[in-house]
Amino acid sequence: MSAVKTTEMAVPHAYRITPTQYPDRRGYFYEAFRSEELSELIGYPFVVRQANFSRSRAGTLRGIHGTVLPPGQGKLVTCVRGAVMDVVVDLRVGSPTFGRYDITYQDEESGIAVYLSDGLGHAFLALTDDACMNYLCSEVYVPGTMIEINPLDPDIAIPWELKGAPIMSDKDAGAVGLMEAAESGLLPGYEECLAHYAALRPPV
Structure with missing residues (x-):
């Protein structure tokens, strides 16, 4: 029996993953990641090739970040301390949900994680x-x-729960908008991404 509950988000190929917690007098325990289950969910092997970590002050706004194809980059993101408003955005030109976003509230207590496939923004x-x-x-x-x-x-209009001016990097603050990025050819195509996912699947 799976130790997590998975739900596909409003942005296709993004998933919200909620672990089953096992509390006792010491605290609690849960499985945060199982490679086989995530690979089965997305339809191809998820191999971890790099792990990153960030620490942020309240009011820090990071993103929207993605990766061109190739090489692409799928991500499993988890809040391990504090709390965040986490957003996935469909950056795939030609996608039926291009420009759509979905929000997940993550915190250290819930252990909720989000998986976003190659071509999506975070x-x-x-x-x-x-x-x-x-x-x-x-x-x-x-x-x-x-x-x-x-x-x-x-154009994306994410309803950020800001209590003042956000703390941002110069690069994020000066980044272009979605439509300008699409017109410049910077963003991956939807069909290109679907072909990329298919190529990652093991032969039957």
Whole structure:
């Protein structure tokens, strides 16, 4: 029996993963990741090739970040301390849900994780001080392959729960909007992504 509950999000090929917790007088325990189950869910092997970690002050806004194809990069993201408003955005040009977003509230207590497939964008707002995020990535970082979209882009219109001006990197604050990125040819195509997923599936 699976130790997690999985739900496909409003953005196709993104999944919300909720673990089953086992509490006792010491605290609680849960399985955060099982390679075979995630691979079965997405339809092809998920191999962790890089793990990343970030720590953010309350009000920090990171993203929207993605990766061009090739190489692409699938991610399993989990808040391991504090709380965040986590957002997945469909960056695949030609997708029926292009530009759509879905929100997940993650915190250290729930253990909820989000998996986003290659071609999707990710951003989050730190709701607490010392918000720590863990990222398991299917590919290593390759310089020059990052996609940056402005998280405040009105064409996407994410309802960030800001209590003032967000804390952002210069790169994120100066990033282009979704439509400008699409017109420049920066974003992956939907059919290109579907072909990429199919190529990752093991032969029958």
